[in-house]
Amino acid sequence: MPFLSREQLAHFKEEGYLLVRGMLDVEEVIQPIIDEYHGVLDKLAHELYAAGHIESTYDDLPFGKRLTQIVVDSGEVHAQYFDFSLPQNGIEADTPFWAGPAVFRCLSNPALLDVAESIVGPEIWSNPVQHVRIKPPERLVPKDHNGQALVTATSWHQDSGVVLPEADTSNVLTVWFPLNEATLENGCLQIMPNSHRQGTHTHCPGHPGGLRVPEQVMDMDSAMPVPMQPGDVLFLTRHTIHGSLSNHSDDVRWSFDLRYNPIGQTTGRDIFPGFIARSKAQPENVLSDPVVWEKIWRDTRNRLALEEQVVFNRWSADAAVCA
Numbered sequence: 001m002p003f004l005s006r007e008q009l010a011h012f013k014e015e016g017y018l019l020v021r022g023m024l025d026v027e028e029v030i031q032p033i034i035d036e037y038h039g040v041l042d043k044l045a046h047e048l049y050a051a052g053h054i055e056s057t058y059d060d061l062p063f064g065k066r067l068t069q070i071v072v073d074s075g076e077v078h079a080q081y082f083d084f085s086l087p088q089n090g091i092e093a094d095t096p097f098w099a100g101p102a103v104f105r106c107l108s109n110p111a112l113l114d115v116a117e118s119i120v121g122p123e124i125w126s127n128p129v130q131h132v133r134i135k136p137p138e139r140l141v142p143k144d145h146n147g148q149a150l151v152t153a154t155s156w157h158q159d160s161g162v163v164l165p166e167a168d169t170s171n172v173l174t175v176w177f178p179l180n181e182a183t184l185e186n187g188c189l190q191i192m193p194n195s196h197r198q199g200t201h202t203h204c205p206g207h208p209g210g211l212r213v214p215e216q217v218m219d220m221d222s223a224m225p226v227p228m229q230p231g232d233v234l235f236l237t238r239h240t241i242h243g244s245l246s247n248h249s250d251d252v253r254w255s256f257d258l259r260y261n262p263i264g265q266t267t268g269r270d271i272f273p274g275f276i277a278r279s280k281a282q283p284e285n286v287l288s289d290p291v292v293w294e295k296i297w298r299d300t301r302n303r304l305a306l307e308e309q310v311v312f313n314r315w316s317a318d319a320a321v322c323a
Contacts, residue, residue, distance in 0.1 A: 003114035012119065016196035016240035019226060023111060023233045030179055030230045033256075034063070036102040037082065037132075041067055044081050048074055064180070064252035068136045075142045077150050082132050086272060086301055088312045093305040098132075099297045104290035107258060112175055113278045115235060116260040119173050122280045126287075127172060127259030128272035129163060135187050135253040138246045148208045153187065154244040155212030159236070159259070161203040162211055163268025165314055168200060170265040174236040175258040182228045186249035189234065189242055190225040192218060196239035203315045204322035211313070213241055214321045271310055273300050 004012070012018040024030060045057040045066065054073040058066045071077055080087055081096045084103050106112075107126050116124050141151045159174050160167070182188035195218065203211040218241060225245065226234060236242060247253050260277065261267060267274055273296045275287040287293060316322075 004118040032102040099294040101290035123263040155209035160238040167268030187247035192241040195241035
């Protein structure tokens, strides 16, 4: 029996997205992640305080307010400290990342894998193009030398456009969900329904919000914001154009951004470690130990710190459409 209904699969194929409300159990899936990240933030706060970079550890503040105050005090965003992937460049032996057990259990969540199986098949690879997004209020975020906030709205893009072209034929599924309420005010995701039919568009680099699909190739009137509650999950094809709004609220917007593809297909960032999340053909090779997963990422970081690093961007600002 399929995990998605015929109607849900048809909607995903036709529109390029599927929103499933209340899919994840907040107490069983979301809350353990939140609890784990409270510990990560506490560790960061005490490290920065000991180094004299912040005036207090702000122990009495809730997560979002505490993180925001640390960002303001230190003048840095610290996004990599929380992420469960490595950066695209500048990897060093002490580059921080977080690959904790609650995060791993989320990647291996049966409900998410059930939907992934409906779309990519029963042999499922957890793709390492994965991130936590913790977006503080934009007005409080440090600015770059051009006066641009270091964390702002994410430009319109396709997930196929931010990886190497070797993955152009891979069937990569994007899974996006919030850990706190995602609203129009705090920077929820926005999507372009039916935008997945023309393959990968040229992306223009150099924009403050990251690589962007030029507006002239999009139907801007079709842009659709997607406010979501914790427990809701949004599934996107690799070609669905999407972005996010700016955070104009007083708290952080906090979300997970995961990928899955069939085992054996390239991820577009194969220097980073994925794992077999589900397999009927080789169940003995399914990774189930979060300690092993963390070690794989740690070993990868240590190895890449000694190597010449790959450039993931395949686009040029000289493209005619970017003029």
